[in-house]
Amino acid sequence: MDRRTAWASGAILGATGAGLYLAILSDAPGALILAYLAQLPLFAAGLWGGTVAAAVAGTVASVLVAIVGGWATTALFAGLYAAPVVLLVRQALLARPLAAGSYEWYPAGLLTAWLAGLGLLVLAAVMLFLGGPRAIATRLDAMLAPLLDRLPDEAPFAKAGVALFAFVVPGCVAASWMAMTAGNAILAQGVLARFGKAWRPSPDLASLSPPWWLSGLLAAAVVLALIGGGAGFVGVNLLATLSVPFCLAGLAVVHTAVRRSRHPQLPLVLFYVAAGLFGWPLLLTAVLGALDAPLGLRRRLAPSRSFGGDR
Numbered sequence: 001m002d003r004r005t006a007w008a009s010g011a012i013l014g015a016t017g018a019g020l021y022l023a024i025l026s027d028a029p030g031a032l033i034l035a036y037l038a039q040l041p042l043f044a045a046g047l048w049g050g051t052v053a054a055a056v057a058g059t060v061a062s063v064l065v066a067i068v069g070g071w072a073t074t075a076l077f078a079g080l081y082a083a084p085v086v087l088l089v090r091q092a093l094l095a096r097p098l099a100a101g102s103y104e105w106y107p108a109g110l111l112t113a114w115l116a117g118l119g120l121l122v123l124a125a126v127m128l129f130l131g132g133p134r135a136i137a138t139r140l141d142a143m144l145a146p147l148l149d150r151l152p153d154e155a156p157f158a159k160a161g162v163a164l165f166a167f168v169v170p171g172c173v174a175a176s177w178m179a180m181t182a183g184n185a186i187l188a189q190g191v192l193a194r195f196g197k198a199w200r201p202s203p204d205l206a207s208l209s210p211p212w213w214l215s216g217l218l219a220a221a222v223v224l225a226l227i228g229g230g231a232g233f234v235g236v237n238l239l240a241t242l243s244v245p246f247c248l249a250g251l252a253v254v255h256t257a258v259r260r261s262r263h264p265q266l267p268l269v270l271f272y273v274a275a276g277l278f279g280w281p282l283l284l285t286a287v288l289g290a291l292d293a294p295l296g297l298r299r300r301l302a303p304s305r306s307f308g309g310d311r
Contacts, residue, residue: 010056046089171240249289
């Protein structure tokens with residue numbers, strides 16, 4: 001794709017992303033789902049036309065959001081939607097040439113590490129903005145006061161639920177953002193690859209290996225969670241945030257395991273349907289991802305023949 005086409009496609013897809021994001025300002029049904037997909041056109045621009053196209057898409061989208069939604073909405077969009085897309089696209093398109101005109105592309109495991117690093121920044125920002133668990137509980141109490149006042153008999157349980165939810169709000173926000181970003185990137189790459197327009201080949205999920213420091217951070221989070229108090233608050237929210245990259249690592253274990261089957265598509269379809277309907281299989285998958293490195297699960301489950309693929 002030449003530079004002029006990259007700029008044009010980036011501008012069009014950026015405007016599309018801005019439209020999806022601004023839908024949340026309306027009362028239209030499904031507006032939240034549309035806003036959730038606002039990164040999809042930005043990723044499509046970058047994974048199709050390159051980093052320049054991603055930057056153009058992010059800039060055009062941010063300008064349009066500023067015109068319609070104001071500066072606060074724009075800052076949120078630029079920080080959580082546009083800038084992460086440009087960074088992740090840049091990393092994803094890194095490659096070094098090998099013999100015979102082939103390329104070694106940036107590994108999926110390192111892309112997951114970048115996503116985790118961005119998620120940790122989101123976690124820190126949310127913690128600073130909302131304060132500790134007491135501040136979050138106070139705000140939630142104020143927001144839910146009308147509802148709690150209508151349930152006098154159940155108020156103690158409701159207040160306990162509010163306190164428990166307040167303890168994990170920052171981690172849930174960070175994990176939700178990471179899942180949104182990863183989902184949009186995977187969907188954009190899948191659609192582009194389907195039509196032969198992807199800049200790089202799709203990584204082999206079965207070979208995704210997070211770097212060692214994520215496992216060390218996970219162990220530290222467990223220790224902090226067991227200590228309790230302020231340290232426990234940080235540890236629990238770290239665990240919630242790290243659930244996303246380790247869920248991706250767990251999916252790598254699942255994809256490796258099903259390759260032992262003669263028809264791997266069927267168990268994969270059943271797994272993803274169950275995960276979409278119930279959710280809890282993804283929690284088990286995150287546990288698999290955490291256990292993969294110390295127990296060598298993929299090495300034990302890998303079929304005898306090699307399927308190749310990009311790390």
